[in-house]
Amino acid sequence: MEPPHLAFLHRMTLNDAKRTLRAAMLAWRRGLDDEARRAAAQGVIATLRAEKPFEIPSTVSGFWPIKDEIDLRPLMTELHAEGCTLALPVVQGRGQRLLFRVWRPGDALEAGVFGTVQPLSRCEAVEPDALLVPLLACDREGWRLGYGGGFYDRTIEELRRKQPVTAIGVGFDGQLLPEVPHGPDDQRLDWLLTDRRASAFV
Template identity: 70%
Template structure:
């Protein structure tokens, strides 16, 4: 099997695992994610933090984003600029309008201020104990992290359900490791 085939198979398996979670478990997971973030404090606030609007069956990071704003963070949300490009980040506060983006996402309008994050909450399908993350396959976060890290220090925090932690995520030369993993049951830094 090629790297692409191996990743494709793991994506399908992990998407099915995530879909199996019930609504009450999802709500509890979102609250637990928020609480663990502030218990473990993977970043110092105030900071510019990139959140994301959850799609499909992703863990709901909106309670965490609300709490980050209350703690003094400036939120930004990612905007897909086009295939093969890195993400752009626009300022946003809970309650402000959003518009439709690609892949079913919501994003701040073009009139919103563009800012670069100090830390990124990164959606994922899977993560392993070394900090390798499996996303949806577009490479947007990998390109973005590579670009940001070439110029300054940023913290990438993979967020998801604890069942998304796997023994090994296949990875290639263009994949970027996470600095932290935050789930509904754990928060840990990768060395």
């Protein structure tokens, strides 16, 4: 399914353009059928194996799929089998960065905020070497559109100040657009990983 054509976004303010693009991409993603979703979940495994955007083993944060996001659980299972320490994000509160707690396939999860699930509070907190980042859209310069809370932008900015970290946007290939509106608080991704490509941003 082709992504929407949104050239008219240039005539809007930044916030309006982001809001319009979010709505369009959420609708586009809802339209994907189950077969396309299953194929994409396996496709990201193949593209990651082909390009290797981060060291394996290492500490990697993934995400549990919500709102029709691509399903990373098969990929996370593969990474765990290859010796990676896995973590899932925890929203600590509005305006704060994300916390990451260790998670292993089969571990229990608890409800978080905004419809998320997260590792139990007793699980160890870690800082990832690589972040698999959910997205609604990404462009060829590495600018990402998320849900508007700024959690990943704040987190990536803080981590980059402290240590080398690789931020990899993960989604369906149709979420790659020619251009995504962005502002001074947005953080560029280092890589894009989809079911059809793994692209580094220079």
